[in-house]
Every structure is written in structure tokens, then in C-alpha cells.
Ligand code: SF4
């Protein structure tokens with residue numbers, strides 16, 4: 001049983017499920033972030049408080065963090081195995097036609113991770129009480145951070161890379177789960193494009209609006 | 215036409231290899247790639263040098279032994295052909311051609327362009343069969359099979375085990391090969407009986423032999439000389455989950 005749970009296919013299966021769960025969370029977060037555009041900090045801070053206290057969401061949060069950790073762990077484990085599987089490369093390069101962004105998943109993933117670390121230091125750890133700060137007013141924290149040019153640039157760059165990650169991730173996850181269909185697979189690919197552009201764009205628009213106009 | 219060949223030379227599994235450059239004059243565009251190498255070897259033998267070792271057998275695209283990595287593509291730049299069927303007319307006069315062995319930990323180089331592909335045999339031995347008693351052939355129509363399934367099983371069964379999928383994959387993954395071998399049985403009633411044990415054993419062997427995992431990159435499908443489709447990998451995944 002151990003062998004079957006830790007086989008390459010099982011790891012990919014778990015990664016795909018965990019990844020899809022993370023994908024579901026993004027629109028929720030984005031919706032809350034749109035409240036940052038209001039001049040009244042109330043709605044955003046209330047939503048943040050609701051997310052931090054409502055019991056169902058607390059369970060959701062535990063699942064989310066576990067999904068994130070397992071997605072990262074298996075991703076790195078598989079990637080190391082994949083590097084080891086080809087000790088000597090090709091002098092003539094690799095010119096095969098491929099799903100281009102699939103080649104950089106570890107790097108686009110890594111940049112998202114770097115962003116998450118930053119994000120956790122600025123918000124999540126404060127909420128957990130690990131870092132000092134006022135957990136009651138994340139609205140002002142966000143507004144302040146968005147106006148620091150270096151932070152804004154890292155933010156935008158990471159979301160662009162997240163988009164590249166999402167594009168391959170979405171179409172790839174269904175194939176990994178064995179869900180392949182003559183009609184639906186092309187539909188999923190189109191959806192993946194739309195999703196991979198729309199979500200990062202949404203986050204970026206919020207930042208740019210606050211950075212430039214507030 | 216005149217060509218410049220950059221060929222990987224390696225004495226044996228334990229020695230260091232390197233690229234050697236060989237100018238080739240008067241190559242006929244009608245030659246196959248292997249005939250061109252034959253001509254090179256004839257020249258090398260005449261000069262008292264070691265000929266380039268490469269695998270080949272049928273020279274008609276059905277045995278799967280002639281794999282080599284040519285100018286960034288397994289079996290060369292033309293889709294859906296094996297190296298033995300690759301015509302020289304696809305190359306330009308004066309072109310430099312890089313010729314390398316398959317690169318994968320699971321396929322160690324034995325000599326020059328020859329790699330040890332017995333890892334594929336080991337995967338097959340682990341489960342790529344159905345257990346039936348030998349004897350007279352049973353009546354073919356006694357078990358009805360939907361046309362669609364028999365067609366898909368047939369399309370998977372034409373995999374020749376050449377290893378181009380592994381060579382093309384950035385992870386040296388054998389998923390396309392294994393998926394073809396799984397699919398040819400999974401789609402037919404005779405193959406269902408041992409389906410669970412088969413998929414578990416073959417995947418376990420594949421992992422153990424040091425092939426990478428599948429990133430759904432699709433290089434394998436693009437380079438497979440028998441055009442084995444990625445849908446087979448989705449089927450392999452489904453079969454694997456069913457075997458839990
Ligand atoms: S799947 Fe295609 S590339 Fe891979 S071994 Fe079979 S025929 Fe060769």
C-alpha cells in the first residue's frame with residue numbers, strides 16, 4: 001500500500017487535487033480584495049475578521065494550508081526525481097513541441113512561494129500573533145504596502161508568474177486526474193487561459209488603482 | 215549534398231564520451247539516415263578507424279531499435295517517422311547535424327549511440343501480458359468488443375518500444391510507453407481480468423527504474439513515431455486510481 005500511495009502517479013494525483021483546491025480559493029480572496037478599493041476600511045476589515053473567526057472557514061483554512069504544504073512538498077520531490085532522471089542533457093538542445101509553461105512550473109511555483117512568505121509575514125503571521133501588528137486593520141496595512149514601489153513591483157511580478165503557473169496547472173490537473181475528454185479538454189484549456197489571465201489581472205488592478213490613485 | 219556530422223562517441227558504459235566531427239560529402243538526398251551512417255562507417259573502416267555503433271534491425275519502422283537524437287529531436291525533425299525511415303532530403307546542403315544517444319538515467323549508454331533499453335523489457339515483464347493457456351486460437355467473435363474500443367486498443371498496441379518518448383521528455387518519463395502498454399489491454403475484455411495487478415506492477419517498476427514523472431508537457435506525443443496519444447496517459451492514470 002505504501003508503494004501505491006507514494007508512487008509518482010499518486011503524488012501527481014494529490015498535487016492535482018490540492019492544486020485545484022488552491023485554485024478555488026483565489027476568486028474568494030480576490031473578491032475580498034476588491035473591498036480594498038472602497039474608501040471605507042469597514043467592509044474589508046469585517047470580511048477579514050469574518051474569515052479569521054467563522055468556524056467553517058477555520059476548517060477550510062486548515063485544509064487550505066495542508067493542501068499548500070503537500071502541493072509544495074510533492075512538487076519539489078517530483079522535480080528532484082525528474083532532474084535525476086536525466087543526468088546528461090542534449091548538446092543539440094530540445095526542440096520538441098511542448099506545453100511551454102510546463103517546463104517552468106518549479107520556478108513559477110517558487111516565485112509564488114516567495115510571495116506567500118512575504119504575504120504571511122505581512123498578514124497571516126500577524127493574525128496568528130507570530131509577528132507584531134494590528135490584526136484589526138489589514139485595510140491600512142494593505143494600502144501602505146501597495147504604495148511601496150519595491151513591494152508593488154514584486155507583487156505584480158509574482159502575480160504574472162502565478163498566471164503562467166495557473167495556465168499549465170489547470171489543464172494539466174485534469175489530465176493527471178484522468179479526466180480527459182474529446183469535447184471538455186479543449187474547453188478546460190480555454191477556461192485555463194481565461195482564469196490564468198483574469199485572476200492575476202484582478203489582483204494587479206487593485207494594486208495599481210491604490211498605488212496610483214489613492 | 216555535403217554535411218557536417220557531430221556524433222557522440224563513447225567507448226563503453228564506463229568511459230567518458232565526447233562529440234566528434236565528421237565531414238560527409240556527396241550524401242544523396244534519397245538515402246535514409248541510417249544509410250548515410252552506413253556510408254560514414256564504410257569510410258571510417260577504410261581509414262582504419264572505429265565505425266560508429268548504432269542500433270538497428272528492421273529498417274522499416276517496426277522494431278523500434280534505431281533510436282537516436284538528431285538535431286534536438288528523437289528520430290530527427292520529421293514527425294511520425296523512425297530514424298531508419300528518416301530521409302536525408304529533409305536536411306539542407308551544408309547543414310551541421312548533431313547526433314546523440316537517448317539521454318536518461320534508466321537508459322545508460324552502452325557504446326556511441328546505443329543505449330541499454332532493457333528497462334522497458336523489465337516494465338513489460340512486470341505486467342505487460344495476459345495470462346492465457348496456449349493452444350488453439352479461440353473463436354474471435356465469441357466475446358463482442360465495441361469497434362471504438364478495439365480501434366483505440368489497436369492504436370495503443372502499435373507502440374514499438376523505441377524509447378523516443380523517454381528521450382523527448384524533459385523528465386525522462388516513460389509514461390507514454392507504459393500508457394500504451396496498459397491501454398492495449400485495458401480496453402479489451404481479456405485484459406480486464408488482470409488490469410489492477412498489471413497497472414500497479416508496471417507503474418511500480420517504472421518508478422523503481424528511475425524514470426521521471428509526467429508533467430503533461432506533451433513532448434512524447436509530439437515525437438512518438440507511432441503517434442501514441444496523450445489520452446492514453448489519462449487512461450493509465452484512471453486505471454491506476456481504479457487499482458487502489
Ligand atoms: S510510445 Fe511511441 S515513442 Fe514511446 S516507445 Fe512507444 S512508439 Fe516509441
Ligand code: FES
Nearest residue numbers: 273277278280298
Ligand atoms: S530499425 Fe527497426 S524501427 Fe528503425
